[in-house]
Amino acid sequence: xxxxxxxxxxxxxxxxxxxxxxxxxxxxxxxxxxxxxxxxxxxxxxxxxxxxxxxxxxxxxxxxxxxxxxxxxxxxxxxxxxxxxxxxxxxxxxxxxxxxxxxxxxxxxxxxxxxxxxxxxxxxxxxxxxxxxxxxxxxxxxxxxxxxxxxxxxxxxxxxxxxxxxxxxxxxxxxxxxxxxxxxxxxxxxxxxxxxxxxxxxxxxxxxxxxxxxxxxxxxxxxxxxxxxxxxxxxxxxxxxxxxxxxxxxxxxxxxxxxxxxxxxxxxxxxxxxxxxxxxxxxxxxxxxxxxxxxxxxxxxxxxxxxxxxxxxxxxxxxxxxxxxxxxxxxxxxxxxxxxxxxxxxxxxxxxxxxxxxxxxxxxxxxxxxxxxxxxxxxxxxxxxxxxxxxxxxxxxxxxxxxxxxxxxxxxxxxxxxxxxxxxxxxxxxxxxxxxxxxxxxxxxxxxxxxxxxxxxxxxxxxxxxxxxxxxxxxxxxxxxxxxxxxxxxxxxxxxxxxxxxxxxxxxxxxxxxxxxxxxxxxxxxxxxxxxxxxxxxxxxxxxxxxxxxxxxxxxxxxxxxxxxxxxxxxxxxxxxxxxxxxxxxxxxxxxxxxxxxxxxxxxxxxxxxxxxxxxxxxxxxxxxxxxxxxxxxxxxxxxxxxxxxxxxxxxxxxxxxxxxxxxxxxxxxxxxxxxxxxxxxxxxxxxxxxxxxxxxxxxxxxxxxxx
Numbered sequence: 177x178x179x180x181x182x183x184x185x186x187x188x189x190x191x192x193x194x195x196x197x198x199x200x201x202x203x204x205x206x207x208x209x210x211x212x213x214x215x216x217x218x219x220x221x222x223x224x225x226x227x228x229x230x231x232x233x234x235x236x237x238x239x240x241x242x243x244x245x246x247x248x249x250x251x252x253x254x255x256x257x258x259x260x261x262x263x264x265x266x267x268x269x270x271x272x273x274x275x276x277x278x279x280x281x282x283x284x285x286x287x288x289x290x291x292x293x294x295x296x297x298x299x300x301x302x303x304x305x306x307x308x309x310x311x312x313x314x315x316x317x318x319x320x321x322x323x324x325x326x327x328x329x330x331x332x333x334x335x336x337x338x339x340x341x342x343x344x345x346x347x348x349x350x351x352x353x354x355x356x357x358x359x360x361x362x363x364x365x366x367x368x369x370x371x372x373x374x375x376x377x378x379x380x381x382x383x384x385x386x387x388x389x390x391x392x393x394x395x396x397x398x399x400x401x402x403x404x405x406x407x408x409x410x411x412x413x414x415x416x417x418x419x420x421x422x423x424x425x426x427x428x429x430x431x432x433x434x435x436x437x438x439x440x441x442x443x444x445x446x447x448x449x450x451x452x453x454x455x456x457x458x459x460x461x462x463x464x465x466x467x468x469x470x471x472x473x474x475x476x477x478x479x480x481x482x483x484x485x486x487x488x489x490x491x492x493x494x495x496x497x498x499x500x501x502x503x504x505x506x507x508x509x510x511x512x513x514x515x516x517x518x519x520x521x522x523x524x525x526x527x528x529x530x531x532x533x534x535x536x537x538x539x540x541x542x543x544x545x546x547x548x549x550x551x552x553x554x555x556x557x558x559x560x561x562x563x564x565x566x567x568x569x570x571x572x573x574x575x576x577x578x579x580x581x582x583x584x585x586x587x588x589x590x591x592x593x594x595x596x597x598x599x600x601x602x603x604x605x606x607x608x609x610x611x612x613x614x615x616x617x618x619x620x621x622x623x624x625x626x627x628x629x630x631x632x633x634x635x636x637x638x639x640x641x642x643x644x645x646x647x648x649x650x651x652x653x654x655x656x657x658x659x660x661x662x663x664x665x666x667x668x669x670x671x672x673x674x675x676x677x678x679x680x681x682x683x684x685x686x687x688x689x690x691x692x693x694x695x696x697x698x699x700x701x702x703x704x705x706x707x708x709x710x711x712x713x714x715x716x717x718x719x720x721x722x723x724x725x726x727x728x729x730x731x732x733x734x735x736x737x738x739x740x741x742x743x744x745x746x747x748x749x750x751x752x753x754x755x756x757x758x759x760x761x762x763x764x765x766x767x768x769x770x771x772x773x774x775x776x777x778x779x780x781x782x783x784x785x786x787x788x789x790x791x792x793x794x795x796x797x798x799x800x801x802x803x804x805x806x807x808x809x810x811x812x813x814x815x816x817x818x819x820x821x822x823x824x825x826x827x828x829x830x831x832x833x834x835x836x837x838x839x840x841x842x843x844x845x846x847x848x849x850x851x852x853x854x855x856x857x858x859x860x861x862x863x864x865x866x867x868x869x870x871x872x873x874x875x876x877x878x879x880x881x882x883x884x
Contacts, residue, residue, distance in 0.1 A: 220254075220255040220256050220257045221237075221254075221257070222236075222256070222257040222258075222259050222294075223236075223237070223240060223248060223257070223258055223259065224236045224240075224259045224260070225240070225259070225260040225261075226260065226261050226263040227261065227262055227263060227264075227268045227270075227308065227315065228262075228263045228264040228266070228268075229264055229314060229315070230244070230314055230682075231244040231314055231315055232244065232245050232246075232260070232306075232308075232315055232317055233263075234246045245315065245316055245317035246317055247317055247318040247319070247320050247326045248306060248317060248318070248319050248320065249320045249321075250299040250303070250319055250320070250321060251321070252300060252301045252321060253298065253299065253300075254298070254299050255296060255297070255298045255299075256296070256298075256299060257294055257295065257296050257297075258270050258283075258294070258295045258296075258297065258306070259292065259293070259294045259295075260292065260293055261290065261291070261292045262286050262287070262289055262290065262291045262292075262293075263289065263290075264289060265287070265288065265289030265401065266287065266310070266311075267286070267287040267310050268285070268286060268287075268308045268310060268311065268315070269283045269293075269308060269309050269310070270282065270283050270295055270306055270308065271283070271306070271307050271308070271309050272297065272303050272305070272306055272319070273303070273305045273307060274302045275302070275304045277305075277619075279309075280300065280302060280303060281297060282309060285309075285310065287401075299319075299321075303319045304319055305317065305318055305319055306319060312585065313647050313648050313656075314653075333649070333650035333651065334650075335649070335654075335710065336645060336646065336649035336652070336654045337645060337654060337708050337709065337710040338709055338710065339709065339710055340671075340695075340696050340709025340710055340711050340712065341669070341671035341696065341709070341711060341712070341758075342711070342712045342713075342714045342758040343669060343672075343694070343711055343712070343713060343714070343757065344714055344715045344755075344756040344758055345713055345715060345716070345721065345722070345738065345753040345754070345755060345756065346754045346756045347751055347752070347753050347754075348368070348380065348737070348752050348753065348754050349368070349370060349378075349380045349384070349385045349751065349752040350385075350749075350750070350752070351385065351748065352378070352385060352387070352748055352750075353372055353378070353385075353748060353749075353750030353751065353752075354372055354374060354741065354747075354748055354749075354750050355372060355373040355374070355405075355726060355741050355750055356372055356373075356727065356739040356740075356741070356750045356752060357371050357372070357405070357406070357407060357476070357726050357727050357739065358370070358371035358407070358408055358409045358476075358727055358739075359371070359727060359728075359729025359730075359737055359739055359752060360409050360410065360411055360729070361731045361732050362411045362415045362416070362421075362452065363411060363413055363415055363416070363732075364415075364416050364732075365415065365416055365452060366381065366382075367379050367380065367381050367452065368380040368381075368729075368731065368737075368752070369390060369409060370385070370739075370752055371406055371407075371408070371409050371423075372406065373400070373406055373407070374394055374397075374400060375392055375393050375394025375395075375396070375397050375405070375406050375425070376390075376391070376393075376394065376406070377389055377390045377391045377392075377406075377409060377423075377455075378390060379452075379453060386453075388454075390448075390453065390454055390455060391423075391446060391454065391456075391457060392457065393406060393423065393425060393457050393460075394406075395457075396425060396427055396442075396457070396460075397425055397426060397427065398426050398428045398438075398439045400426070401471050402438075402470065402471020402472045402495070403471060403472045403473065403474050403495075403566075404426035404439060404474060405425070405426055406423065406424075406425045406426075407424045407425060407426065407474060407475070407477075408422075408423065408424035408476040408477050408478040409422070409424075409478070410422045410478040410487065411480075412480070413480050413485050415448075418447075419447050419449070419450070420445055420446070420447055420533075421445075421446055421447075421448060421455070422444065422445055422446070422478055422487065422533070423443075423446060424441065424442070424443055424476045424477075424478050424489070425441075425442055426439050426440075426441060426442070426468070427440050427441075427442045427465075428440070429467075430442075430465050432465065432467065433465075433467035433468075434467060434469075434503075436469075437467050437468060437469045437502075437503060438468055438469060438470050438471050439468050439471070440465050440466065440467055440468065441464075441467075441468050441474055441491065442462060442465055442466075443463045443464040443465075443466075443478065443489060444460045444462050444463055445460070445461040445462075445463055445533065446459050446460055446461075463531075463533060463541045463542050464489065464531070464541070464542065466491060466523075466525070467503075467523070468494060468495070468503075468525075469495065469496060469501070469502045469503025469504075470494060470495030470496045470501075470502070470503070472492070472495035472496075472566075473493050473494055473495040473496075473566040474492050474495075474566075475490035475491050475492040475567050476490065476568070477489075477490040477567060477568065477569050477570045477571075477579070477660070478490070479570060479571055479572060479577075481530075481572065481577075482572050482575065483575060484545070485532075485534075486530050486531060486532055486533075487530070487532075487533050487542075488529070488530050488560065488577065489528065489529045489530075489531065489558075490528050490564075490567040490568075490570055490579065491524055491525055491526065491527060491528070491529065491567075492525065492526065492564070492565065492566035492567065493516040493517050493525050493526035493564070493566065493601065493602070494516050494525040500512070500513045500514035500515070500602075500612055501514070503516075503523075503525070504516050504525075505519045505522045506519065507519040508628055508629055508632045509602075509603050509625065511621075511624070512610070512611065512612055513612065514602075515601075515602045515603075517562060517563045517564055517565065517599075517600075517601040517602055518562070518563060518598070518601075518602070518603065518628075520550060520555040520556060520559050521554060521555050521556060523556075524556060524558055526562060526563065526564055526565070526601065527559050527560070527561055527562035527563070527564055528559075528560050528562075528564065528570070528577075528579065528593055529558040529559060529560055530545055530558070530560040531543065531544065531545075531558060532545055537557075544557045544558065548560060548595075549595050549596030550596075553633075554633075555633075560593075560595055560596075561593050561594065561595065561596070561597045561599065562597075562598055562599070563597075563598040563599040563600045563601050563639075564581050564591070564601055565581050565582060565583065565584065565601040565605075566581060567579040567580065567581050567582075567591075567660075568580050568581075568657070568658070568659065569659055569727055570593065570660050571660060571661070571662050571730070573662045573663035573665070573676070574663055574665070576593075576663075577592070577593040577594075578591070578592060578593065578642075578660060578661075578662075578663075579591050579660055580659055580661075580678060581599065581601070581641070582657045582658060583605055583606065583647075583657075584610070585605075585647070586605060586606075586608065586620075586646060586647060587605050587606035587607075587608060587644055587645065587646055587647070588606075588644065588645055588646075588647070588655055588656075588657065588658035588680065589605075589606045589641035589643060589644045589658065590641055590642060590643035590644075590658055590660065590676070590678060590697070591639075591642065592641075592642050594639075596636075597636075597639050598628065598633075598636050598637070598638055598639060599638070599639055599641070600638035600639065600640075603624055604624060604638055605620075606640070606641055606644040607640045607641070607644055607705075608620060609622065609624035610624070625638065626638055640705075641705070642697075642699075642700070642705065642706050643658075643678075643695075643697050643705060643708060645708060653683035653691070654680075654683060655680035655681070655682075655693060656680065656681050656682050656683070657680060657681035657682075658678065658679075658680055659678060659679035659680060659681060659725050659727060659728060660678055660728065661676060661677045661728040661736065662676070662677060662678075662728065662730050662736060663675070663676050663677075664676075664677050664696075664734070664736060666733060666734040666735050666736075668735065668756065668757050669755070669756075672696055674698070674699070675696040675698050675699075676697045676699070677695070677696050677711075677728070677755070678694075678695055678728060679692060679693060679694050679695065679721070679727075679728055679738060680692065680693045680695065680725060681724055681725050681726070682724050682725070683720070689716075689717055689718060689720070690720070690723050690724045690740075690742060691718070691720045692720060692721040692722075692723050692724045692738075692740055693710060693711075693720055693721060693725065694710075694711040694713065694721060694725070694738065694755070695708055695709065695710060695711060696711055697709075714758050714759065715759075721738060721740055721753075722740075722742075723740030723741060723742045723749075724740055724741050724742070725740055726739045726741060726750075727739040729752070735754060735755070736754075736755045738752075738753050738755060739751070739752050740753070
């Protein structure tokens with residue numbers, strides 16, 4: 177836990193912390209008869225909550241009602257019930273931690289929206305916090321004993337990301353959109369095409385957003401949960417002549433997908449009519465089918481290279497907890513079990529692929545460029561880069577390809593994607609070492625490999641990102657799921673020219689309005705991380721975007737757009753807004769814009785990790801289960817509850833998926849595993865979509881699940 181040590185870690189006379197001193201005193205008091213009703217108590221006191229990515233929302237008793245992550249005041253030795261309802265369809269559980277953020281006991285993961293879980297536990301003086309393992313930063317509250325007081329917010333901490341330039345946001349499309357995940361303008365052609373997660377692409381022309389979709393493929397989609405849906409769109413470079421475009425979507429399992437897998441990710445070609453106002457779903461030609469073991473970490477970004485004309489296809493590591501579960505294969509790094517990101521021979525998960533949609537390679541519905549890095553070597557020829565967790569959005573700027581890779585529990589990153597490069601997952605998370613598991617991800621190892629072994633592609637380096645930031649810093653939220661963007665090349669906002677502008681799904685902190693953010697990063701002169709600034713939105717209440725950020729888009733004039741949704745209830749609150757200069761700036765004369773080079777995709781599902789609308793985390797593939805008793809580490813607790821599946825079958829939730837991570841520690845080897853005061857929390861990969869899942873899903877009620 178990273179709080180101001182001057183107020184929370186004062187030492188008692190024996191050298192222990194004030195918190196531990198008071199807790200011990202409370203325990204002694206209970207033994208003396210001042211409390212401790214466990215022996216005589218018949219009906220345990222129940223704390224009731226709603227559980228969602230944004231936090232534990234108190235319902236009863238009055239001491240917690242209508243509060244987010246309220247402190248629980250307990251008596252040592254007394255039995256209580258922690259009862260909660262899954263209100264957003266994301267994977268959640270409850271876990272109790274000690275002062276060192278080690279788990280004392282935990283319940284199982286529940287992923288079904290509307291499911292309830294009751295977890296009975298006996299309070300012990302070691303308990304310091306209650307969290308959700310999957311979203312440990314945003315869903316965390318204190319546990320207090322005796323005369324302890326709640327830890328005050330660390331409002332005096334310097335922000336991890338300094339304030340940057342001011343911008344305004346101008347709405348260009350709203351109404352009818354639920355979760356807009358991608359935005360494209362055809363090469364050389366008019367119109368903005370907006371992808372909505374639930375299966376529609378809408379055209380926005382000079383008359384506004386059309387009521388009828390350009391294409392509707394909702395009947396081709398699997399039931400939308402986790403980070404699934406219609407995830408990406410790309411127009412063929414010769415679209416004006418051939419009217420071909422490509423969609424990435426999540427389909428029911430197809431031939432060749434293992435029976436135990438969740439679904440199949442599909443890349444398909446479609447053809448529009450002559451004037452580009454509609455397209456026939458029956459014109460589909462399937463290009464790629466990739467089996468996906470879980471609902472999360474599907475990526476979805478697709479983009480044509482501006483120079484080579486090939487299609488770049490992002491694919492996440494398959495989801496599940498820590499890249500180690502069902503569908504994850506073994507690799508060279510024995511310290512971490514499994515790892516699709518480090519195995520390029522057995523599947524297409526955890527990397528970016530490059531294909532030629534205009535040719536055929538044997539029985540494949542696409543061709544393989546001769547200069548792909550693994551052609552003629554060990555590994556699958558489709559790979560262009562690997563070692564990625566969930567490359568949610570990616571796009572070309574000035575000929576370079578950038579991808580945001582949604583982190584697990586601690587860090588978010590943006591990578592400069594280069595041919596044949598390994599970006600380190602799941603050996604490393606960003607520039608830091610990674611270790612699976614709730615405790616491991618909170619206190620990762622101090623050292624880990626920086627290269628593969630010599631017998632694995634010659635000892636290739638594990639390349640660091642160009643941009644990295646933690647989920648929290650000194651108790652203050654920084655972000656949860658990076659949303660890829662573009663180098664700003666328009667003249668309208670001089671303060672942004674030459675900077676990489678991108679977004680984050682939401683900050684891991686609570687405000688009355690959503691805390692999606694925009695960042696601008698200045699490229700470094702040499703190696704090293706880029707300088708990062710937090711853009712200030714002057715026409716919103718709190719300087720944030722005023723919505724959960726799902727994607728960024730760019731038009732043919734190089735102007736940038738941010739795609740958002742406003743709540744996690746599934747209403748039609750999706751919007752597309754243009755990033756404009758601040759009110760007091762004289763913008764450049766209309767038309768004096770530098771045309772951007774290349775295409776790019778945007779979309780977000782965070783989660784989700786794992787961002788979603790999704791924060792970090794994963795969702796379990798099964799909606800049914802049986803009730804039972806779960807033993808936690810330390811004291812045991814009885815867990816009961818029901819979870820209603822899509823088919824209406826009731827059963828208790830059981831979720832092997834859903835990695836965990838607690839707050840209060842990050843890589844670096846300093847005290848409590850923290851590095852410069854940063855702490856971790858599930859990201860929307862658990863995926864970005866995972867987070868998005870909670871956000872966008874009212875009608876189809878399951879959005880993104882952040883996984884691990």
